[in-house]
Amino acid sequence: MAREKFQSLTEQMFYILLCLRHELCGADIAAQISAMTRNRVTVGPGTLYNILDSFLQAEMIEETKVEGRKRSYLITKKGRMMLDEEYRRLTTLVEDYRACIGEEEL
Amino acid sequence: MRTTRYRRETMQLYDFRGVEEHLADMAADGWRLEKAGRYFWKYRRAEPKTVRYAVTYSLDASEFNPGPTDGQEVLQDLCSAAGWQKVSDWNQMQIFSTEEENPVPLETDEALRVKIIDQVMWKAQLPLLALSMVIGGFMCLGPIMELIGNPVRYFESWTNSVILVSWLLILFFYGSNALLYRRWHRKSLESIACGGPCAAAGPYRALGRVFSVLMLFNLAYMLTQVMRSGTSAITVVFTLAYMVVYVLVVAVLEQARRFMRKRQVSRGKNIVGVSVLGIFLFCVLNFLLIFGLMGSLRTSREAEEVPFPLTLEDLTGVPYEDVQLDHISLSPGSSLMTRTAYYVSGARTTPDGETIQETLRYEIIDVKTEWLYQKTLEDRLEDKEYSTMGTMTWEPSDAAPWGAEQVYRLHYSHGKSNSYLLCFPGRLVELNFTKPHAPLTPEGMAEAGRALKPQT
Numbered sequence: 101m102a103r104e105k106f107q108s109l110t111e112q113m114f115y116i117l118l119c120l121r122h123e124l125c126g127a128d129i130a131a132q133i134s135a136m137t138r139n140r141v142t143v144g145p146g147t148l149y150n151i152l153d154s155f156l157q158a159e160m161i162e163e164t165k166v167e168g169r170k171r172s173y174l175i176t177k178k179g180r181m182m183l184d185e186e187y188r189r190l191t192t193l194v195e196d197y198r199a200c201i202g203e204e205e206l
Numbered sequence: 207m208r209t210t211r212y213r214r215e216t217m218q219l220y221d222f223r224g225v226e227e228h229l230a231d232m233a234a235d236g237w238r239l240e241k242a243g244r245y246f247w248k249y250r251r252a253e254p255k256t257v258r259y260a261v262t263y264s265l266d267a268s269e270f271n272p273g274p275t276d277g278q279e280v281l282q283d284l285c286s287a288a289g290w291q292k293v294s295d296w297n298q299m300q301i302f303s304t305e306e307e308n309p310v311p312l313e314t315d316e317a318l319r320v321k322i323i324d325q326v327m328w329k330a331q332l333p334l335l336a337l338s339m340v341i342g343g344f345m346c347l348g349p350i351m352e353l354i355g356n357p358v359r360y361f362e363s364w365t366n367s368v369i370l371v372s373w374l375l376i377l378f379f380y381g382s383n384a385l386l387y388r389r390w391h392r393k394s395l396e397s398i399a400c401g402g403p404c405a406a407a408g409p410y411r412a413l414g415r416v417f418s419v420l421m422l423f424n425l426a427y428m429l430t431q432v433m434r435s436g437t438s439a440i441t442v443v444f445t446l447a448y449m450v451v452y453v454l455v456v457a458v459l460e461q462a463r464r465f466m467r468k469r470q471v472s473r474g475k476n477i478v479g480v481s482v483l484g485i486f487l488f489c490v491l492n493f494l495l496i497f498g499l500m501g502s503l504r505t506s507r508e509a510e511e512v513p514f515p516l517t518l519e520d521l522t523g524v525p526y527e528d529v530q531l532d533h534i535s536l537s538p539g540s541s542l543m544t545r546t547a548y549y550v551s552g553a554r555t556t557p558d559g560e561t562i563q564e565t566l567r568y569e570i571i572d573v574k575t576e577w578l579y580q581k582t583l584e585d586r587l588e589d590k591e592y593s594t595m596g597t598m599t600w601e602p603s604d605a606a607p608w609g610a611e612q613v614y615r616l617h618y619s620h621g622k623s624n625s626y627l628l629c630f631p632g633r634l635v636e637l638n639f640t641k642p643h644a645p646l647t648p649e650g651m652a653e654a655g656r657a658l659k660p661q662t
Contacts, residue, residue: 126283126287144313146284147313152280
């Protein structure tokens with residue numbers, strides 16, 4: 101779930117945005133996330149549908165192509181900013197972890 | 207062997223797990239869901255098999271939409287790519303199935319699932335629940351105010367109890383369902399915060415069964431009261447016909463919704479059309495109920511032959527000519543109270559050869575409980591009458607000649623009237639004898655007391 105409207109991203113949201121650096125259709129997003137995480141992260145179709153819908157409403161992604169019922173999506177500038185923000189947050193967490201654990205181990 | 211089956215399912219929209227498990231059980235028994243309708247779910251016979259069902263929700267779905275929305279189609283394609291086939295939709299709930307051993311779950315984010323379900327509930331169900339509860343509360347208000355302010359009037363008609371109990375039950379049912387949903391929502395959030403799944407739905411199905419049984423009891427009580435107060439077959443037939451017509455109206459509304467869907471009428475117009483038609487048909491139906499039932503009660507009463515406990519001849523011991531008898535049930539009555547008025551008039555010739563017209567009117571009030579008896583008596587005694595003869599009040603009178611427990615006589619400013627209030631165990635009788643020239647004799651009082659006291 102979007103943690104209080106995208107203040108931070110869930111793992112599944114993070115990977116969806118990461119995949120949408122390149123134009124992808126919905127079904128391919130789920131497959132790419134599974135491949136990228138070696139099946140560690142799975143996004144169910146119901147969850148994917150609702151996340152894509154909320155990202156579209158928040159203008160974090162845009163619909164780029166509609167071929168029949170097949171729709172493709174791409175990350176927007178706003179989405180990219182969110183993704184980068186999340187990366188920085190996660191990096192900060194890792195750095196803090198390293199700083200604390202590193203001190204203890206020294 | 208039948209190949210289709212219709213079932214009335216009582217699942218709640220938020221109980222996705224209940225729906226999934228129920229459909230899997232049905233498939234194992236050889237029945238696959240074909241269509242989840244508003245009132246009945248249609249199943250098709252199939253080979254008993256292990257089938258996995260999963261549900262998800264689409265916020266823009268509606269049973270009033272002319273067809274699947276773009277969002278529903280996108281969802282269906284995503285699910286199809288993951289090996290799930292669409293079975294049916296039920297309001298915003300989208301039902302899928304698969305026979306794969308280890309399918310990808312439809313939902314992989316429990317917190318998001320709860321959020322979407324909450325949005326669906328606020329969009330589709332909770333406002334209707336709230337509206338029903340407001341209407342229920344409003345409908346209860348009148349009978350409750352009367353029960354508190356004027357219990358005698360309340361118990362004069364069984365309809366007050368039936369209406370009050372019906373709306374209280376509806377209020378309780380909808381209120382409990384709303385509370386059960388909020389409880390499920392809160393427990394799910396707590397569970398998810400600890401890394402667990404959504405909570406199990408509460409005992410709403412048991413609650414539904416209790417509600418149905420209590421409503422049937424209320425219906426049975428209503429029918430017994432209709433038969434008791436109306437007695438004739440026409441009233442019972444009318445009541446049953448009303449119920450059948452009610453079901454027909456619901457069916458007509460459902461057909462109207464489907465017809466407009468097929469004609470590709472937009473969601474908004476479909477909702478407005480069905481609502482307007484529904485309001486119109488229910489207004490007509492209630493008009494028929496109020497005037498038809500009252501009419502049939504009156505007709506049945508008038509057609510009855512009722513023995514008169516007391517006549518003018520009984521009271522005076524002399525014969526009368528041109529005797530006219532009439533009686534009326536003053537209210538439908540209830541299992542705690544009945545009120546019936548009798549009216550007798552006739553002409554007699556005095557020893558002087560003069561013909562005088564006399565009338566006797568008495569009202570019998572049978573009351574089953576002591577508390578209500580006292581309330582009715584107080585109500586009568588406080589009931590002052592105003593006439594050209596001044597203010598009339600009830601004053602205690604000698605009860606011995608009547609053989610009653612207590613007797614009150616109506617006094618006006620300058621004298622006594624021929625109106626009496628007789629108190630017997632479980633019965634009050636207000637008697638008015640318009641004999642212009644003389645008061646009642648002790649023999650007449652004794653005869654009236656014997657005739658009007660409750661027959662054990």
